[in-house]
Amino acid sequence: MRTLYLSQQGCWVTLKQEFLRVLSGRQELYTVPLPTLQQVLIFGYAQMTTQAIRACLVREIPIAYLSQTGYCYGRVMPLARGYRGLxxxxxxxxxxxxxxxxxxxxxxxxxxxxxxxxxxxxxxxxxxxxxxxxxxxxxxxxxxxxxxxxxxxxxxxxxxxxxxxxxxxxxxxxxxxxxxxxxxxxxxxxxxxxxxxxxxxxxxxxxxxxxxxxxxxxxxxxxxxxxxxxxxxxxxxxxxxxxxxxxxxxxxxxxxxxxxxxxxxxxxxxxxxxxxxxxxxxxxxxxxxxxxxxxxxxxxxxxxxxxxxxxxxxxxxxxxxxxxxxxxx
Known part of the structure; x- marks a missing residue:
């Protein structure tokens, strides 16, 4: 299960074509191809741009926001996942x-x-x-x-x-x-x-x-x-x-x-x-x-x-x- 963990404080994520770019300041730390991603877990003070969030939602990739200590504040998920099925x-x-x-x-x-x-x-x-x-x-x-x-x-x-x-x-x-x-x-x-x-x-x-x-x-x-x-x-x-x-x-x-x-x-x-x-x-x-x-x-x-x-x-x-x-x- 491919998960993007954002645990480095102060890092941020942008969208570049079909990739999420993880940056610290102006330095690119790594990239993640969107088609392989199933969820994003954000710990503490990491950020995603609106474009990156929208790209995840379009592809039905949920995003969970957690504290640095692991407490889950909530999840952002697409409307398609409304739990109506079962x-x-x-x-x-x-x-x-x-x-x-x-x-x-x-x-x-x-x-x-x-x-x-x-x-x-x-x-x-x-x-x-x-x-x-x-x-x-x-x-x-x-x-x-x-x-x-x-x-x-x-x-x-x-x-x-x-x-x-x-x-x-x-x-x-x-x-x-x-x-x-x-x-x-x-x-x-x-x-x-x-x-x-x-x-x-x-x-x-x-x-x-x-x-x-x-x-x-x-x-x-x-x-x-x-x-x-x-x-x-x-x-x-x-x-x-x-x-x-x-x-x-x-x-x-x-x-x-x-x-x-x-x-x-x-x-x-x-x-x-x-x-x-x-x-x-x-x-x-x-x-x-x-x-x-x-x-x-x-x-x-x-x-x-x-x-x-x-x-x-x-x-x-x-x-x-x-x-x-x-x-x-």
Whole structure:
């Protein structure tokens, strides 16, 4: 999936024929051919000319505006993407189907978290590791036994409370600590890295969902409103541990990121600075391009994301089909 990331502060984008030119002052940094582009993510103080924005809209290329810390302010998208295609079908799905889908999502999230911990604990066993791994397995089984959404969300919350401290025990670089998950704002480098990573992946899923004509605000586990794209958050859950959490561990334990050099503290929170964002985005693209083994063969993570969105779409057309989230083994 070709995405233009604009993370360098003060850069700006102009249009030249069928290319977007990224400039810093009068210096051209690089160009991107419009026909290959699927979305633009702008972090902080980067700008696009009206001509460049119009060219993207004509080609149905959405533009997302984010803060330097990864918070998404909003998206600019063409009128053609009005979510009219499958919106009525999604809204008409039975409550039992929604609950069943939510159960599968929570179960997969818990099991993926469990497998990631098991992989790490083989190298660095901890006193609490076995207990957490067993608890996540038990919670995953309980997720399928719930009869309402509220208990299911409670199980998800218990799993997160067990998982994140144990994930923190897998960190092997001074200056990086994870005792609990803090979001708004993230309070330390590990939480900053997770928040930024989830936001980047969330925006990628948003675009893939749009490309399949699905309504991103009609979900199952998360209940949508005008400010929350619930379906995007739903489909993000199964990929948190396999993509972002594992990437976080790799960046820290391989000492690619430095707690003092790649983060900044402001407004009561901790965030990736420009250098940190560049390092993360480079590693993120590399991770998403690596081919992994799945039930359908070997394919990059980009294709796995697309495959899951398409599977969800098939379930909308055929409610008898049970959505099967992505699981790592």
């Amino acid at each position: 919106a009525q079908r999604q809204q008409a799905m039975a409550e039992q189907w929604r609950l069943q889908t939510a159960q599968q999502i929570v179960r997969a999230k818990l099991l993926n978290s469990r497998v990631l911990l098991m992989r790490q604990l083989r190298e660095t066993p901890t006193a609490s590791g076995a207990m957490v791994v067993n608890s996540l397995s038990h919670l995953a089984a309980r997720a399928l036994q719930t009869d309402r959404l509220e208990p299911l969300l409670g199980i998800e919350g218990i799993g997160a409370a067990l998982y994140f401290p144990e994930l923190g025990n897998c960190l092997r670089q001074e200056g990086f600590i994870l005792l609990t998950r803090t979001r708004r704002p993230p309070t330390n480098p590990v939480n900053a890295l997770l928040s930024f990573g989830y936001s980047v992946l969330w925006n990628h899923l948003f675009t893939l969902i749009e490309l399949q004509d699905l309504h991103p605000y009609e979900g199952c586990l998360h209940r949508g409103n005008r400010q929350h794209a619930a379906l995007v958050s739903d489909l993000l859950e199964e990929f948190r541990a396999p993509i972002i959490d594992s990437l976080m561990l790799s960046l820290i334990n391989r000492r690619i990121l430095d707690a003092d050099q790649d983060f900044m503290y402001e407004k009561g929170g901790c965030f990736l600075n420009e250098t940190g964002r560049k390092k993360f985005l480079k590693s993120f693209l590399e991770r998403m391009s690596i081919k992994i083994k799945t039930q359908t063969g070997t394919q990059p993570f980009w294709d796995v994301l697309t495959q899951q969105v398409r599977q969800y779409k098939q379930c909308i057309f055929n409610p008898e089909q049970v959505y099967q989230p992505y699981q790592i083994r």
